[in-house]
Amino acid sequence: MTREEEKELVLRAVNGDVPAFETLVRANEKIVYNLALRTLGSREDAEDASQEVFMKAYAGIAGFRSESRFSVWLYQITNNVCIDMLRRRRETVSLSRETEDGDEAELDLPDERFDPAVLTERREVRELVAGALRQLPDDARQIFLLREVAGQSYAEIAETLRIDIGTVKSRIFRARKRICALLSGNISGATSSEKSEGGVQI
Amino acid sequence: MRSCEAYQEMISMMLDGELSAEQSEEVRAHIASCAECRAMYEAFSAIGGAELAEVPDTLHAKIMQGVEVAAKAKRTHGKILYLRRVMTAAACLIVVVGTGFALKNSLLPRRSDATSAAGNGIEMYAMAADSVPAEEAAEAPAEPAEPAAPAAFGAALEADTDYYSIYFSAEDSSENQAAEPIPAPTPEPKAKAEPQCMVAEIAEQTAGGYAVVDAETGEVWIMRISEDTQMTDEVRNALMPGCVVTVEYHTQETDEMSVIYADAIYFAE
Numbered sequence: 001m002t003r004e005e006e007k008e009l010v011l012r013a014v015n016g017d018v019p020a021f022e023t024l025v026r027a028n029e030k031i032v033y034n035l036a037l038r039t040l041g042s043r044e045d046a047e048d049a050s051q052e053v054f055m056k057a058y059a060g061i062a063g064f065r066s067e068s069r070f071s072v073w074l075y076q077i078t079n080n081v082c083i084d085m086l087r088r089r090r091e092t093v094s095l096s097r098e099t100e101d102g103d104e105a106e107l108d109l110p111d112e113r114f115d116p117a118v119l120t121e122r123r124e125v126r127e128l129v130a131g132a133l134r135q136l137p138d139d140a141r142q143i144f145l146l147r148e149v150a151g152q153s154y155a156e157i158a159e160t161l162r163i164d165i166g167t168v169k170s171r172i173f174r175a176r177k178r179i180c181a182l183l184s185g186n187i188s189g190a191t192s193s194e195k196s197e198g199g200v201q202i
Numbered sequence: 203m204r205s206c207e208a209y210q211e212m213i214s215m216m217l218d219g220e221l222s223a224e225q226s227e228e229v230r231a232h233i234a235s236c237a238e239c240r241a242m243y244e245a246f247s248a249i250g251g252a253e254l255a256e257v258p259d260t261l262h263a264k265i266m267q268g269v270e271v272a273a274k275a276k277r278t279h280g281k282i283l284y285l286r287r288v289m290t291a292a293a294c295l296i297v298v299v300g301t302g303f304a305l306k307n308s309l310l311p312r313r314s315d316a317t318s319a320a321g322n323g324i325e326m327y328a329m330a331a332d333s334v335p336a337e338e339a340a341e342a343p344a345e346p347a348e349p350a351a352p353a354a355f356g357a358a359l360e361a362d363t364d365y366y367s368i369y370f371s372a373e374d375s376s377e378n379q380a381a382e383p384i385p386a387p388t389p390e391p392k393a394k395a396e397p398q399c400m401v402a403e404i405a406e407q408t409a410g411g412y413a414v415v416d417a418e419t420g421e422v423w424i425m426r427i428s429e430d431t432q433m434t435d436e437v438r439n440a441l442m443p444g445c446v447v448t449v450e451y452h453t454q455e456t457d458e459m460s461v462i463y464a465d466a467i468y469f470a471e
Contacts, residue, residue, distance in 0.1 A: 016273065016277060018266075018269060018270065018273050021269060022266060022269070025262070025265055025266065025269070026262070029257055029261070029262060029265060030254055030256070030257050031254070033255070033257050033261065034252070034254045034255055037255055038252075043258065044409065045409050047258065047261050047264060048408040048409035048410055049409070049410060050261060050264075050265055051261075051264050051265050051267075051268040051406075051408055052268070052408055052410045052411075052413075052424060054265045054268060054269055055268040055269060055271065055272050055413060055422060055424075056422075056424075056459050056460065058269045058272040058273065059272045059421070059422040059460065060459065060460070077459065080459055081410060081459075084410065084461065085409065085410050088410070088426070115241070115244075115245070125248050125249065126253060129249050132249075145252075147218060148250055148251070148252045149252045149254065153218075153219075153220070154215075154218065154220050169211065169214070169215060169220075170211070172214055172218065173210070173211045173214040173215075176214055176246050176249065179249050180242075180245045180246070180249065183245075183249070
C-alpha cells in the first residue's frame with residue numbers, strides 16, 4: 001500500500017467508512033497479532049490485544065496525523081496495549097533495573113558463548129529465542145520485535161518509540177547480545193564446555 | 203582501523219540493512235579475518251529472521267466486531283474523542299441517567315442507608331472496598347490494598363456525607379452532571395472534587411478489560427476493574443454485553459489511550 005492509498009483510507013475511516021478501515025486492518029493485523037503474540041506469549045491474549053488495538057485505532061483515528069505512517073501509530077497503540085496487559089498479568093519479568101536516566105544496569109548473565117552451529121535445527125533456535133524474549137526487559141523485547149517482527153527500519157523505530165536513532169542502534173545491539181547470552185545459558189552445560197576457542201563472549 | 207567493539211555494533215546494523223555498501227564491505231572484510239567478530243555475526247544472524255504466525259481464522263472477524271462497536275457509537279453520537287485527559291478523582295458524583303431508575307439491590311453489599319434516597323427506594327451500593335483517593339490509587343495500582351469492610355466504608359461515608367451525591371437526570375448532563383437533585387439530604391459535592399463517573403454500556407469483554415461505550419458522548423473506553431475492588435462472581439456475571447452501568451472510575455496519567463479503572467459499578471434496571 002502506498003502512502004497515498006493509506007492517507008485516502010484513513011480519511012475515509014475518519015468519516016466513518018468501516019470497509020476502508022477494514023482494508024487498513026487487513027494490511028496490518030498480521031504484524032499487530034505477531035507483536036502481541038511475541039510479547040504476551042499466549043494466542044488468546046494476543047487475539048484480545050489485537051482486537052483492543054484496532055478498536056482504539058478506529059476510535060482515535062481522527063487524532064492520527066498522516067505525516068507518519070499508519071503503522072508507526074498502530075504499533076505505538078500495540079505497545080501500550082501489550083504493556084498494559086503485561087502489567088495487569090504481573091508477568092513482566094525484568095532482569096534489569098533502570099537507572100534514572102534510563103540506562104540499564106549490567107546484568108549478571110551467563111558467561112558462556114552461544115554457538116549456533118551447535119543447534120542443527122532452525123526451529124530449535126526459534127523456540128529458544130522465543131523463550132529468551134520472555135525473559136528480556138520490556139523495552140529490549142519491544143525494540144527487537146519492532147525490528148524483527150514488524151520489520152521497521154531504525155528511522156521508523158525511532159519514530160514509533162520517540163527516541164533518537166543512536167539510541168535505536170545501541171538498544172537493538174544490546175538486545176541481541178542479551179538474547180545470545182540467554183541462549184548460551186540455556187544450552188546444556190556439556191555443550192558449552194566443549195565450545196572451541198575463538199568463540200566470542202557476548 | 204576500528205576496534206572490534208565498533209565492528210560489532212556495525213554487524214548489528216549491517217544485519218538490519220542500515221549500513222552503506224562501503225561500510226558493509228569493510229565489516230565483511232573484518233569478519234573474514236576476525237574469529238571473534240565472525241562468531242558474533244553468526245550468532246546474531248541465527249537469532250534473527252522471525253517467522254510470522256498466521257492470523258487465526260476467527261481473529262479478523264473478532265477484530266471487526268470490536269471495530270463495529272466503536273463505529274456504532276460514532277454513528278449514534280457523532281463523535282469519539284481520541285484522548286480524554288481527565289484529572290484523577292478525589293471524590294465521585296454518582297449519576298443515574300434516565301427517569302424511574304431503580305438500582306438492583308441484590309448484587310452488591312450495601313454501603314450506607316444514610317446515603318439512600320428517602321422515599322425513592324433508591325439505594326446506593328459500593329463495590330470499591332477502600333476509599334483511597336484516586337491519586338494514590340493511580341500511583342500504586344499494582345499493590346492490592348487491604349479491602350476495608352463495607353460497613354467501614356459506609357461509616358466513612360456517613361462521616362463525610364458530602365462525599366457522594368445522588369442525582370436524577372432525564373437529559374444528558376450539565377458540567378455538574380445533574381439536573382434535579384433528589385429529595386434527600388445529599389449536600390453538594392465539595393468544589394475540590396473532580397467527578398469521574400460515566401454511564402456506559404458494556405460492549406464486549408476481553409482479556410484487557412471491558413470495552414464500554416459512554417452513553418453520553420459515545421466515547422469508547424476500555425474499562426478495567428481496579429485491583430483493590432471487591433468483585434464478586436455475581437457482579438462479574440452481570441457485566442454482560444448490552445448491560446448499562448454507572449461507573450465510578452479513575453484514570454492514569456501514563457495511559458495515552460482510553461482506559462478507565464473502575465472503582466465502583468452500579469447497575470440499573
